[in-house]
Every structure is written in structure tokens, then in C-alpha cells.
Amino acid sequence: MSVLKSLRWTAALLGLLVTMETPGEARTKKGEKLVEEGRKLEAKKDWDGALQKYDEALMTDPADPMYQILTRRVRFQAAQMHVARGQKLRDAGQLTEALDAFMKAYAIDPASGIAAQEVRRTSQMIEREKKKAAGGAESTGEEKARTPAEEARRDMEKTAESLMPLPLLKPVDPIVRSLKMNNQPVRVLFETVGKLAGVNVLFDSEYSAQGRNFNIDLVNTTLEEALDHIATLTKSYWKPLSSNVIFVTQDNPQKRRDYEDNVVKIFYLTNLTKPQDLQEWLTAVRTITDIRRIFPVNSLNAILVRGTPDQVALAEKLMLDMDKPRAEVVVDVVVLEASRSKSRSLAATIANAGTAGLNLPIGFSPRNAVTAPSNGDGETGTGGGGLRLGQIVRLNENDWTTTLPGGILQALMTDRSTRVLQSPQVRAVDGEKAQLRVGDRYPYATGSFQPGIGIGGGGVSPLVSTQFQFAEVGVNVDLTPRVHGAEEVTLHVEMEVSSVRDTINVGGLSQPVIGQRRTIVDIRLRDGEATIIGGLYNNQDTRAVNGIPGLANIPILRRLFTSES
Numbered sequence: 001m002s003v004l005k006s007l008r009w010t011a012a013l014l015g016l017l018v019t020m021e022t023p024g025e026a027r028t029k030k031g032e033k034l035v036e037e038g039r040k041l042e043a044k045k046d047w048d049g050a051l052q053k054y055d056e057a058l059m060t061d062p063a064d065p066m067y068q069i070l071t072r073r074v075r076f077q078a079a080q081m082h083v084a085r086g087q088k089l090r091d092a093g094q095l096t097e098a099l100d101a102f103m104k105a106y107a108i109d110p111a112s113g114i115a116a117q118e119v120r121r122t123s124q125m126i127e128r129e130k131k132k133a134a135g136g137a138e139s140t141g142e143e144k145a146r147t148p149a150e151e152a153r154r155d156m157e158k159t160a161e162s163l164m165p166l167p168l169l170k171p172v173d174p175i176v177r178s179l180k181m182n183n184q185p186v187r188v189l190f191e192t193v194g195k196l197a198g199v200n201v202l203f204d205s206e207y208s209a210q211g212r213n214f215n216i217d218l219v220n221t222t223l224e225e226a227l228d229h230i231a232t233l234t235k236s237y238w239k240p241l242s243s244n245v246i247f248v249t250q251d252n253p254q255k256r257r258d259y260e261d262n263v264v265k266i267f268y269l270t271n272l273t274k275p276q277d278l279q280e281w282l283t284a285v286r287t288i289t290d291i292r293r294i295f296p297v298n299s300l301n302a303i304l305v306r307g308t309p310d311q312v313a314l315a316e317k318l319m320l321d322m323d324k325p326r327a328e329v330v331v332d333v334v335v336l337e338a339s340r341s342k343s344r345s346l347a348a349t350i351a352n353a354g355t356a357g358l359n360l361p362i363g364f365s366p367r368n369a370v371t372a373p374s375n376g377d378g379e380t381g382t383g384g385g386g387l388r389l390g391q392i393v394r395l396n397e398n399d400w401t402t403t404l405p406g407g408i409l410q411a412l413m414t415d416r417s418t419r420v421l422q423s424p425q426v427r428a429v430d431g432e433k434a435q436l437r438v439g440d441r442y443p444y445a446t447g448s449f450q451p452g453i454g455i456g457g458g459g460v461s462p463l464v465s466t467q468f469q470f471a472e473v474g475v476n477v478d479l480t481p482r483v484h485g486a487e488e489v490t491l492h493v494e495m496e497v498s499s500v501r502d503t504i505n506v507g508g509l510s511q512p513v514i515g516q517r518r519t520i521v522d523i524r525l526r527d528g529e530a531t532i533i534g535g536l537y538n539n540q541d542t543r544a545v546n547g548i549p550g551l552a553n554i555p556i557l558r559r560l561f562t563s564e565s
Contacts, residue, residue, distance in 0.1 A: 031060040031067065038070065047078035051108070079109035083118060095126050124148050166261055166309060169223065170243040172198030176221045183213040186234045190248055193230065197223040202241070204249035204259075264306045267319045272301050273326060273429070281322055289315045327430040327483040332423065335475050335497055340417040345565040366399045422475050430483045439474010442500060442512050471514055473498045490524045493533060 038053030051074045058067040086101030099122045105115040125147065146154065176196055181189060187203065194201040214233055218226050227238050227246065237251040239259060249255045272278055278296050282303060286294050293306040294315075305315050428434035447467045478494040495518070502513040519534035545552065547562030554561075 031057040031064065034060070035067070035070065038074070042074060047074055047081050050074045051078045075109050076112070079105040079112045079115055081105075082108065083112070083115055086118060086122070090122060090125070095122060095129065098122050099126065121147055166263065167240045167242050169199065169240045169246070171223050172244075174223050176218050176223065176226045178220075179216065179218040179226070181217075182215045184215075185213055186230075186236065189214060189216060189230050189234070190227070190236075190238070190246075193223070193226050194246065197226075198244065199223065200245045202245060202247045204247070204255070207236075207249050260308050262306055263309050263312050264304070265312050265316070266297075267303045267305065267316065269301045269303065269319070269323050271323050271325045273432075278303070281319075284322070285315050285318055288318060291315060329428050329430070329481040329483065329489050329491075331426045331428070331479060331481075331491065333426060333436070333475075333477055333495070335422040335424075335495075336419075337421075337497070338417070338419045341414075342416075343414040343565065345413075346411055346563070361403065363401045364399065365401045366395070424475060424477065426477055426479050428479050428481050430481055433478060433480045436477040436479070437472055437474065439472060439476070439498075441470040442473050442514070443468045443470050444511055445506070445509050466509070471498075471512070473500055473512075473514060484524075487527050488524060489527075490522065492522050493519070495519045495533065 034053045034057035038050045038057065041049040041053060051071070054067065054071040054074055058064070058071050061067060082101045082105035086098040086105065089095075089101060090098035099119065102115055102118040102122055105112060106119055109115065128148075128151075174197065176193060179193065179196065181192065184192075190201045190203075214230075216230065216233070218229065221229070230236070231238055231248075231251065235251050236248055237255060237259070238246050238248045239261065241247050247259065249259060269278070269281070275298065278298060278301065282294060282296050285291065285303070285305070289307065289311045291305055291307040291311050295304045296302075297304060303319070305312055307315070422438065424436050424438050426434050426436050445466050446469050474497075476496040476498070480492040482490040482492075484490065496516060497518075498514050498516040500512045501515040503510050504513055505511070517534075521533045523531060523533060525531060544565050545562055546564075547558065551561035552558045
């Protein structure tokens, strides 16, 4: 009975679990279906439809992270779509429809700062148009599409354009045909010329005659030239106030500061290559034009100038002449290295251990042991090389050994040639140093040190610290051009061609032996001209004869007793 009862409880529990799990599986399948539909709408760029499907899927399981990510991403895309649509409507002058689109974007994604900004901006534009309509003015489509920022910028441009330019004289007759006046005061001279040209003349209240009269004689002279002649003659200063009015006063620094017009201009420079170039230009313009108010703007590569129209015009001329691109030079460098070596070895001679000539070592190998002299105790022993002179008579040829010589018969000829061609190309700016490094960097030791005796009797440290540097091996070219016009250039060339010839052991370290050929030269060339700036021809002949003395000097037989290379 107990077993049966337990089985019934187990069956009841399984049925409950099945009943509880069925709704969850149904919701998961529904969410996946909604996500699949949303992906299809997203592929069609239907962001609103995709957002609706993802929202429904999220409602089935709000804790699902995938549903949350999909909903947030598509919410942003849907809001951006309505913002873009609203901007197009606003550019077309449809402000109300544009505001609706921005409001919808803000409703979809309240976290969108762009949507909130566009809502405020469009609302201000609608209020502006309402005020214009209340005043009886009607805006065009282009005016309606202007944002408040664009409207403010346009007002600033109108204000700048409304500023009056420097006055320019427009006389009725710009040419003084013929005028001759003798012994007349200054005022009469200016007024007469003004009446002939149809220009009014105003005098400074402090302007006073110099107590003397002047003579003038003008023929076919422009009005400006005639006024300049009179001003130079009478030490006066004049300036136009409008198209038909001039002002005359005394010519002195105080009056110049009071009445001379000043203009402001910004020069943007396009060919600066170094920061110090701007300061050099600034110094040159200030020195030549005598402009005191001149300032550099390094961030814009610009110079701000304030001065008289003549000074600013001269500064502009200087800027245009100096703001030129710097000339560039392209140099083809050809490094050619050729070497050839020939060797010939002939040998037919007696040799020992592979070396021509006689080299016969004679060794002492006694047949019987040689006893050393007796010491003071009457003991005898085998000596380590000591031998009584009386025992020499007991030695014979059987106590000595030697090695018989062999022979060498050799005929060898070697012919080796090497050709190395390197052709780098260097491009440099006029006056600037250009460097070219083609090759490898080899380490070499420059020094070493060993720590001293340790404190407390620690002894000398066995560790040695070695310092290394790197040598640039290959083709190294330093080039500084100076361009003379369009056809010629002067080159300061420092060329180094190096290679590792061998390695040697220095203090237990293998050090490279670097062969070096270095040339420093200044040359002047025309465009397309080629020249040779350096070269080295080295010819070395070595003749070595090895053989038996005496026999090696016999004219014919010496060939049998010598080795020649």
C-alpha cells in the first residue's frame, strides 16, 4: 500500500509540473515569432513596425535581455527616422508638419537629445512666423526654413555688410585740364581745384595758413594727383569724407592719428611649414610697413593687421609675394660598387705538415732510461731533462727521432667579381635637410663596467654590464638643397657607404669591422644634370714565394722546390 501511495504522489507531482510549464513554453514561442516578424520589418527599414513587434515580444518576457537590446536599438532608429523626416519638412517650409514629426520622434525615444532640440527650435520658428503674420508680413519658403541660429548668422552678415567702406571720390570731372595760379594762399589753391572737379572742400578748424603764398601749374592731371601735389607743396593732409567732399588739415603725426582712417584685415597663409615661419613673416611685415598693430594667430596660420589703407595694402602685397610654396627637389642617387679578385697558386715542392719548405723537428727518445745525477743522500732517479755530460758518449743515432717531409703538387686559379648597385631616390624641400637610411643597424660595445667589492665582505660581483650602441651600415645620404630659380640647384651632400667587412674578438666580445667610404661635397647642378661626386679605385698586387732557401733561387730547378701564389 505504501508503495502504491508513493507512486500516486509522484504521478500527481509530474502532472502538476507539466501543467505549470505549458504556459511558459507558449509565451517563449510567441516572443520568438514576434522577434522574427520584427527582423523582417527591420530589413525593410520599417522601423515603426519593427519597434511595435519588439515591444510586444518584450511584454511576453520583460526580463529577456535580447528583447531589451532589440527594443532599445530599434527605438533609436525609429526616432532618428522621424527626426530626418522632420528636417526635410522644415527645409521645405512646412513647420507644423515638421513639429509633428519631431514630437513623434520625442515620444518614441524621450532620451533623444536631438529630437528635444529640434522640437524647441521648430517651436521658436513657428512663433516667429506668427509674429510676422500679426505684423502683416509674409515669409517666403526659404525664410520659413531658416533656423534661429541661421537667422542670427544672417543678421550678423547684414550688419557687417552695412558698414560703410572707405569713401571713394567720384568727382564730376576727374581731370584737371589746365590750371596755373601764382602767389595764392593754401585755401584758395584747394578750393579752386575742388571747384574745377566739382568737389567740396572742408578745412580743419585749427588749420591755419602758413603766412606765405604758393604757385602751381597743372596740365592734364587727375584730381587725386592735383590734391597730392598741393598737399606736398604746402605740407597739408587731405582725405575724402564722401564721394564729393574732402577734408584738409595740417600734416603732422598728431593730426594723422586723429583723422587718418584705419582698416582691419586678416591674412590667411597657406604655405607655412614651420611655426617659426609665422614669426619671421610677422617681423618682416612689421618692419617694412611700420604697422604697430599686427598679431599672429597660430591656430589658423593667420596674421591680423590694423593700419592705414596704404599700410594694409603694402602688407597685402608683401604677404602675397612671400606666401609661395617652397620649391622641392627630387634627387636620384646611384651607388655603384664593383670589385674583382684573381688568385693563382702553383706548387711542386717538398712540404712538411702542408707547408712548403723543410720543417724537421728532432726529438730525443733514448732507448734506455737515463738516470739523473745522485743527490746528497746517495739516491738516484730519472731526470726531467737533466743529463750528465759524461753520458753523451753513450748516445747514438737510435736515441733520436724526426719526421720525414712530404711533397705538394698544387695548381689552383680563382677569379671572382662582385657588382653592387643601389639606386635610392630622395625628395627634399628647399633649405631643409633630408635624410635617407638604407641598410642595417649593427650593435657594437662601447664600454663595460663591473660592480665593485660588496659591503660586508661580499666579494667582487662576477657580473659585467656591457653598453652597446648601433652603427648604421648601408647607404646613408644627408641632402640639403638650395634652389636657384627654376633651372639650377645647389646640393650639400653627405654620403656614406659602409659595410661589415669582418668581425674581431675584443675582450671576449665579437665586434664588427665596418668598412666606410664617406663623401661631403657641395655641387651646383642644372635640372636633369648628372654628376659623379666621389669614387675610389684600389688596385693591389701581392706575390708570395715559399720554398727551401738556396734551392728556391736556382733559375730552373726552383720550380721543384717552391710554392708561389
